[in-house]
Amino acid sequence: MHRRRFMHALLAVPWLSACAPNQAPADAALIRFGIANAPRNLDPRLATDATSERLNRLLYSALIRFDDSSRAVPWIGAWEQLDALRYRFRLGTSGRQFSNHSRLTSSDVAATYGSVLDPATASPHQALLSIIKRIELIDDDHLTFHLREPDPLFPSYLGIGILPAGLIGSGHRFQREPVGSGPFRFAGWPRPGQVELVRKRDGQRIEFVTVKDPNVRVMKLLRGEIDLLQNDLPPELVGLLRRQPGIHIERTNGSNFSYLGFNLEDASSGDLNVRRAVAHGIDRAAILHYLFQDGARAAEALFPPEHWAGAPALMAYDHDPEQARSLLAATGHDRAHPLRLVYKTSSDPFRLRLATVIQAQLARVGIDLNIQSYDWGTFFGDIKAGRFQLYGLTWVGIRTPDIFRYVFHSASLPPDGANRGRYRSEFVDRLIERARAQADPRRQAMLYRKLQQRLHADLPYLPLWYEDQMFAARHDIRGYHLASDGNYDALSQVSRVDLFRKIGKFRA
Numbered sequence: 001m002h003r004r005r006f007m008h009a010l011l012a013v014p015w016l017s018a019c020a021p022n023q024a025p026a027d028a029a030l031i032r033f034g035i036a037n038a039p040r041n042l043d044p045r046l047a048t049d050a051t052s053e054r055l056n057r058l059l060y061s062a063l064i065r066f067d068d069s070s071r072a073v074p075w076i077g078a079w080e081q082l083d084a085l086r087y088r089f090r091l092g093t094s095g096r097q098f099s100n101h102s103r104l105t106s107s108d109v110a111a112t113y114g115s116v117l118d119p120a121t122a123s124p125h126q127a128l129l130s131i132i133k134r135i136e137l138i139d140d141d142h143l144t145f146h147l148r149e150p151d152p153l154f155p156s157y158l159g160i161g162i163l164p165a166g167l168i169g170s171g172h173r174f175q176r177e178p179v180g181s182g183p184f185r186f187a188g189w190p191r192p193g194q195v196e197l198v199r200k201r202d203g204q205r206i207e208f209v210t211v212k213d214p215n216v217r218v219m220k221l222l223r224g225e226i227d228l229l230q231n232d233l234p235p236e237l238v239g240l241l242r243r244q245p246g247i248h249i250e251r252t253n254g255s256n257f258s259y260l261g262f263n264l265e266d267a268s269s270g271d272l273n274v275r276r277a278v279a280h281g282i283d284r285a286a287i288l289h290y291l292f293q294d295g296a297r298a299a300e301a302l303f304p305p306e307h308w309a310g311a312p313a314l315m316a317y318d319h320d321p322e323q324a325r326s327l328l329a330a331t332g333h334d335r336a337h338p339l340r341l342v343y344k345t346s347s348d349p350f351r352l353r354l355a356t357v358i359q360a361q362l363a364r365v366g367i368d369l370n371i372q373s374y375d376w377g378t379f380f381g382d383i384k385a386g387r388f389q390l391y392g393l394t395w396v397g398i399r400t401p402d403i404f405r406y407v408f409h410s411a412s413l414p415p416d417g418a419n420r421g422r423y424r425s426e427f428v429d430r431l432i433e434r435a436r437a438q439a440d441p442r443r444q445a446m447l448y449r450k451l452q453q454r455l456h457a458d459l460p461y462l463p464l465w466y467e468d469q470m471f472a473a474r475h476d477i478r479g480y481h482l483a484s485d486g487n488y489d490a491l492s493q494v495s496r497v498d499l500f501r502k503i504g505k506f507r508a
Contacts, residue, residue: 028496030205031477032225033488034217036232037376038193038210042186043174044161045116045123050396054488055208058197060161060180061095063109068484069308070399072156076104076181084150084439085133091141098164099185099200106143110135111165113145113158127416128157128402152439156400183492199492206491214349221247221472227496230471231486234350235293238470246475253297254469255304255484258394260462261383265422268341269389273327275459277339278390279317281324281365282358288465291357296465301452302395302403304466304484309401309445311452317462324365338368344382344391347373351392383420394467397485401448405432408460423460 039052044060047053063077076095079087089109096104113135116123131151136144147154161180164172172179178186184197184206193210209226211217214233220226222244233241241247260278262269269275288296298316305312325334333339345355352373359369369390374382383391395403406412409432412419428451435447455461469482479493 028498029203030207031227031494031496032207032209033491034211034220034226034229035208036210036212036214036217039195039208041175042178042195043163044180045112045121045125045163046175048124050486051208053397054486055195055197056161056178056180057487057489058182058184058491059099059178059186060163060182061104062161063089063158064155065159066156066399069306070303071308072153072159072400076162077109077158079155082144085147086144087147087154088138088142088144095181098179098181100164100167100179102164102166104162104164104181105140106137107140108162108165110137110143111168112160112162115163115168116160125157125160127412128406131157150437150439152441152444153400153402153436157402159399204495206494218472221474224474227477228471228473228480228494230482230488231467231469233470233472234353235291235295238295238472239293241472247472248475248477249470249472250482251295251468251470252482253304253484254466254486255307255398256394256396256486257299257302257304257398257466258296258392258464259299259302260464261388261391261393261421262460262462263386263389263421264424264460265386266389268331268339271331272459273330274339274341275462276317277324277327277331277365278362278367279324279459279462280320280327281362281367282462283319283361284316284464285319286361287354287357291354292465292467295470296467299463299465300456301463302398302407302461303401303452308441309448311449311456313449314453314456321365328366333366335364335366338363338366340368340370342370342372342389344372344374344379344388346376346379355392384414386414386420386422392464397487399485401435404448404451405436408432408455421460423458425454425458428454428458 035051037051039055040049041047041052042056044056047056061076063075064072065075067073077089077091079089081087091106098104115121116125116129117132131147131149133146133148136146163174164179167179184199187196187198189195194207196205196207198205211220214237217229218237221229242249262275264270284298300314300316301311303310328334328339343355345351355371359371362369382388406417407419408423408428410424410429413422414420431447431451435444435451438444438447469484469486471480471482473480476497477494478497479495481490483489
């Protein structure tokens with residue numbers, strides 16, 4: 001059934017290729033951005049899905065942001081470290097006007113982080129920020145964070161959008177009616193699956209239009225029903241768009257980390273020989289070339305090599321079918337008596353196609369992979385609950401090494417973290433704590449590389465690749481550029497150009 005569904009999606013491509021871009025004049029005041037999934041929660045304290053996180057970056061300002069090497073730099077708050085347990089922040093002048101016209105002060109910062117720390121909020125950031133002992137207000141522009149224990153990376157944890165203290169206290173529904181001080185303000189939900197933002201500096205309207213099917217999303221771009229889309233397209237549709245007149249496409253290296261996750265409490269997937277057999281049985285080079293059409297690069301660790309804590313020296317698990325068969329033989333399995341594993345994935349057609357390729361590759365070494373696909377909510381619910389042997393997912397927008405504690409520390413089993421594979425290692429726990437407490441940035445990076453070397457050997461995750469970022473826009477859209485983590489920040493600069501007027505001026 002999965003193969004038939006995918007072939008049905010492919011059969012739509014020739015029909016799409018016949019659709020020339022619509023050249024009708026468009027409304028310059030409105031730019032429509034096509035997205036695959038609607039935002040689930042426009043409260044930055046609670047959002048966990050990628051679309052919500054990206055929109056929240058437009059709606060809310062935060063104390064810090066990240067540079068190209070993923071180091072924390074000031075946004076609305078510069079800081080100084082008073083001692084090992086105290087960080088003082090001074091609020092600047094920009095990004096301090098909420099969309100309800102109130103001014104952002106240190107009280108709003110304290111109320112935001114206080115609410116994250118309140119168990120009643122049920123924020124996924126609570127565990128990480130529990131290092132905060134108390135917040136001291138000095139005046140409207142200054143506040144001090146007092147920590148329970150030293151953590152040299154503490155400022156990098158403060159990327160949560162700031163909310164108005166008064167609205168927090170009144171129980172305002174930020175999820176559906178966000179109020180922030182970012183470059184955009186919330187304008188409404190025009191229709192189900194659509195959300196409209198307005199750029200504060202010039203009134204430019206951006207409407208995010210949810211179109212789950214990638215074929216239909218491309219069709220709408222060609223017909224002028226949307227103006228811009230980013231990612232979530234199979235490579236054949238990207239290739240199709242490259243051939244269309246009036247469509248502009250850009251690509252860049254991405255940093256979002258795709259991986260296979262294993263359940264280490266399961267008798268089969270918990271066996272290291274099985275995990276290593278899977279690693280050697282998958283031909284990543286072939287997948288990247290033929291399936292992704294060279295639109296991704298191989299990964300060996302959660303962070304890409306250019307990250308300040310990256311591990312570029314890790315050796316890959318080469319495609320080695322004989323080694324995979326030898327490892328499986330040690331578990332009593334071969335192609336005559338294959339090991340049976342269940343692989344869970346989403347119902348996205350491209351992810352299903354990827355699963356079937358992995359299924360075929362592993363069959364050659366003696367692993368019978370049963371693919372089970374679900375809608376996103378059901379699939380992700382199973383992963384969080386530990387109902388899997390093997391699954392495929394992507395970490396999006398990960399910047400700071402606190403992710404290692406959240407994902408791999410034995411104290412981070414759900415619901416206290418995202419150690420969904422139930423990985424336990426005293427050595428890794430100690431290494432995480434040592435790295436977290438190390439004040440020297442170079443020594444800290446060295447400890448994180450050592451940690452990633454151990455994870456690479458234990459394989460609670462099998463690293464796969466970092467998919468490229470891409471966007472496609474109609475001929476009259478200007479100013480958009482890609483970020484390696486796929487954020488939408490460039491919408492602060494995007495505009496629609498009146499090409500007919502420009503041509504007229506040129507002729508005159």
